[in-house]
Amino acid sequence: MNVPFLDLAAQQAEVADEILQGWKSQLEAAAFVGGPEVAAFEREYAAYIGVEHVIGVSNGTDALELAYRAVGVQPGDEIIMPANTFIATAEAASRLGAVPVFVDVDDDHLLIDPSAIEAAITERTRAIAPVHLFGQMAPMEHITPIAQKHDLVIIEDAAQSQGASGPAGRAGALGRVAATSFYPGKNLGAAGDAGAVMTDDPAIADIVRNLGGHGSSVKYVHDRIGMNARLDAVQATVLRAKLRRLDAWNAARRAAAARYAELFDGVDGIRTPAVRPGNDDVWHLYVVRVEERDRVMAELGEAGIGVGIHYPTPVHLTAAYQGLGYRRGQFPVAEAAADSILSLPMFPHLTADQQAAVSGALRESVEPR
Numbered sequence: 001m002n003v004p005f006l007d008l009a010a011q012q013a014e015v016a017d018e019i020l021q022g023w024k025s026q027l028e029a030a031a032f033v034g035g036p037e038v039a040a041f042e043r044e045y046a047a048y049i050g051v052e053h054v055i056g057v058s059n060g061t062d063a064l065e066l067a068y069r070a071v072g073v074q075p076g077d078e079i080i081m082p083a084n085t086f087i088a089t090a091e092a093a094s095r096l097g098a099v100p101v102f103v104d105v106d107d108d109h110l111l112i113d114p115s116a117i118e119a120a121i122t123e124r125t126r127a128i129a130p131v132h133l134f135g136q137m138a139p140m141e142h143i144t145p146i147a148q149k150h151d152l153v154i155i156e157d158a159a160q161s162q163g164a165s166g167p168a169g170r171a172g173a174l175g176r177v178a179a180t181s182f183y184p185g186k187n188l189g190a191a192g193d194a195g196a197v198m199t200d201d202p203a204i205a206d207i208v209r210n211l212g213g214h215g216s217s218v219k220y221v222h223d224r225i226g227m228n229a230r231l232d233a234v235q236a237t238v239l240r241a242k243l244r245r246l247d248a249w250n251a252a253r254r255a256a257a258a259r260y261a262e263l264f265d266g267v268d269g270i271r272t273p274a275v276r277p278g279n280d281d282v283w284h285l286y287v288v289r290v291e292e293r294d295r296v297m298a299e300l301g302e303a304g305i306g307v308g309i310h311y312p313t314p315v316h317l318t319a320a321y322q323g324l325g326y327r328r329g330q331f332p333v334a335e336a337a338a339d340s341i342l343s344l345p346m347f348p349h350l351t352a353d354q355q356a357a358v359s360g361a362l363r364e365s366v367e368p369r
């Protein structure tokens with residue numbers, strides 16, 4: 001049996017009628033950028049996350065850049081973030097002239113290590129960008145006191161954690177500001193690129209909206225050098241339809257994760273992901289660790305099982321960031337993980353039969369020979 005890494009078709013089928021109807025009325029009304037549909041999505045997502053303000057934007061990377069700028073990160077300021085994240089967390093900082101400062105992660109969950117954060121703080125540190133990676137919350141109950149003690153701003157990267165919560169509350173509601181991505185493969189995905197910024201602070205919300213609309217709040221009056229980072233109405237329609245199903249889809253992901261855990265229970269050579277106590281994981285990715293990962297990955301590919309690596313190179317070792325002077329060996333946990341992590345098929349409509357096929361192929365591949 002072939003099992004895709006990600007199958008969005010079943011998800012689309014559930015919402016297709018709603019989306020097509022919405023798109024038809026948008027075409028008729030010729031309302032494309034911003035407008036009532038975007039405003040409605042922003043209200044609904046704010047209520048869902050439990051924040052005062054959501055600003056729909058063009059994508060997750062722009063959302064991060066807008067969030068960093070809105071809290072006052074300046075060129076030369078340092079932002080502490082985990083070494084194993086999608087590059088966008090760092091890229092958004094670099095784009096505004098700030099400096100990403102990478103730190104290692106904890107070996108159990110591959111989430112940013114709070115003790116590493118404290119060790120990385122300098123005179124120039126301005127912010128911490130915890131990433132709620134793979135669908136579970138970074139340890140905010142440890143990070144928030146560090147930020148308070150050193151007067152640092154927290155910007156959450158909530159791109160992989162729509163609907164996740166932890167002991168301190170919900171992803172996206174725990175920093176001064178948060179950014180998320182609605183790239184199609186995220187737990188809440190658009191039909192193209194989209195993202196959002198979340199905050200309780202009305203002043204930050206105003207700045208984000210202003211910056212994202214060419215630095216302007218009154219037409220052709222430009223207060224700042226901004227950018228064009230607005231959300232399209234066609235995407236808001238998709239997001240509204242899928243938001244109504246997000247809890248059910250996240251529950252289906254949790255059931256699939258529980259099934260994987262059962263299938264791999266007691267199997268030598270497969271390290272299944274651990275959930276932090278108090279975390280309600282939304283399983284954006286189901287990441288196991290295996291020895292000889294590249295061989296295992298190739299064998300799964302031959303068996304028709306779609307897999308991925310998130311991410312093959314920790315950000316500090318990418319060619320893009322060679323200029324910052326990091327060396328291999330600085331973040332041993334993130335570096336070792338990059339060689340053993342393997343993301344298995346995970347999506348709401350994954351079936352038990354598909355999971356059995358994944359499990360069979362993976363067990364065969366890790367068995368001693």
Ligand SMILES: *Cc1c(COP(=O)(O)O)cnc(C)c1O
Pocket residue numbers: 059060061062085086088089131157159160180181182183193194195
């Ligand atoms: C997807 C993602 C982003 C960037 O979002 P885009 O919409 O692709 O720009 C940022 N951070 C993390 C952790 C992500 O997974």
